[in-house]
Amino acid sequence: MTTDDPAARLAGVRAQIDAARKLAGRQDAVTLIAVSKTHPIEAITPLIAAGQRVFGENRVQEAQAKWPTLREAQPDLHLALIGQLQSNKAADAVALFDAIHAVDRPSLVAALAKAMDAADRRPDCFVQVNIGDEPQKGGCAVAELPMLLAEARHADLPVVGLMAVPPLDVEPAPYFALLAKLARDHGLAGLSMGMSSDFATAVTLGATHVRVGSALFGDRT
């Protein structure tokens, strides 16, 4: 990390996103999701003060403990769930989050649809794809994507895009390109891809949402 100043880190990440956008000749906006998982409220408020409004958390319970307080002070915050969601937490997730980047199986589609109807609140949904077909990883298999998307649309989930985490320790670009192709094939505009180590590459390949944690907050302990 080059600086301890959160505002400077934020400016640095934003500059890299802009440079990648320009390199790719893109005119559209890229949403920076500041991934604040494991970091306390005191680490988050400096980024809010520096103008950041979109944040990501991967656990419902942790988010419930942190975000009501933060939103009271700053009502225009946008919160995305970026991690695996258990079906029994669907109602809590729908109540708290503005976007859910982890829709990955039929049982969760059903649970989210039910929770959205009950709450009359419809957070944007990204379907998570296991883009490297890794056995241990979350996300729906590439081969199962058409069926899951059909189910999600049938259930009236507001599906806006695809999300993926490429395999570790290999060049991510081919996986980003594949996710972009799958989104195009299915008429989806949203592409949630790219983390601290590879968000610039993801932006050149079309990411509309990048999920950046450690480059903004420092390492997680």
Ligand SMILES: *Cc1c(COP(=O)(O)O)cnc(C)c1O
């Ligand atoms: C933690 C996490 C991130 C952010 O990771 P960094 O490498 O810290 O930027 C992004 N996406 C998901 C799904 C995560 O769990």
